Amino acid sequence: MPNPMFLTTAQNRHIAYHQIPPSRDGQGPGVVFLGGFKSDMEGTKALYLEDWARAQGRAFLRFDYSGHGQSSGRFLDGAIGDWFEDALAVITVLTTGPQILVGSSMGGWISLLVARTIPDRIAGLVGIAAAPDFTEDSMWASFTDAQKAELTAGQVALSSEYATEPYVITKRLIEEARARLVLRAPLALPFPVRLLQGTADTDVPPAVALRLMEHAQSPDLHLTLVKGADHRFSTPACLELITTALLDILAKAPGA
Template sequence: MPQFLETPSGRRIAYHQTPGIGPGIVFLGGLKSDMTGTKAVHLEAWAKAHGRAFLRFDYSGHGESSGAFDEGCIGDWAQDAADVLDALTEGPQVLIGSSMGGWVSLLLSKRRAERICGLVTIAAAPDFTEDGFWAGFSDAQKSELMAQGRVEIPSEYEDSPYVITRRLIEDGRDQLVLRDPLPLPFPVRMLQGTDDASVETAVALRLLDHAQGDDIRLTLVKHANHSFSDPDCLKLIETAALKVLARAEV
């Protein structure tokens, strides 16, 4: 059973926390995913085996946390992550961010810079509300979104469509990280599959080029998809985390 954190924002965030040595690891999941996903659960077991502190949680409107998904936005979910980091962890932390969680991890790296000592991203999707959703909408979809406050788009992961709200798009513009300087003054390992149908390789290359830091590396994995959850990919995440931890602890 999960535990729950009541945040200053009035949201009830579900989480699982494993005690252990630091730096701890905080896993940040993707859009409409939850903390029971393959990567989150696998990494928790891996952290336990290494005696490493680990935390996984559900953003508001996701999984077992309070709220409705359709009412949320990037700013809300980044605040959830900041509240979890502030209330439940101590000392330096390594963030592992998957898809949208990659974007959230970059926001935390700017807003809680003193708490972050390393970063692993998996198919990171920074600025996707603007560069993915909005840029890909037809004129008719944009008009519908602005007039009705929402538009539906097909989901490749669920039978029901995604509901994209005007609030999600407009708030996303306040959270963009690829338009302004992005200092990452700690070890960063980025992982990206070449067969990712949700996040193109060009996004990973753009992030690599844009981020500022002396220890940033990108690994492209031929034929890996967006889930990045097969045994080989999970092993690559473990390896990236170990390398970041080793450098962060020097």
């Protein structure tokens, strides 16, 4: 595996990334993968999409948010706004022309923030178990009074079946995210959107995807529910659905 390259952001964070340049001029939109909470760019979906993009001769970018993977910083110091800034920096600096964002879990929320900020650069969006506003609607809303008191003092630990160690949730993560919520005000997505969601996902249940579908304003938005698929959404059949969604969006994009 080659070593990553690094981009230094305006906030002096060093963001690790791997990139496939376009194989020819005018090939149409590139693809950017945005990972989930405490995940990295070496996951199954990211590597699968990189192989697919290489075979297609299509530009592709995957990266680690600060405090994740090989990027600088500590995870506990980060927040949604920081990771949004990281994503915005790599997309605006490292890519040219329209891009299709593929956001997994938290990456779905980050993708929506990016799309809201630079809609003219976005050719489409694929959300995989997208988790907009999860810090407020999933974490904070489910905390007991004791957990809320513990968080007020600084942090609280949450167990997860997807990690060997508990997730440590900081007060800053919860409070900073309240300025980044996307389901409280109109959300215009003026491009094709494909949402993919497993019915057996216990971290981001299907109700979240349904809420996002109802809330977003898009001329072309489809939600695909996959019976029995969990939050990883990484079986061969699920991975194929991701590239099918990409091909569907690309078929509608000029110069693809």
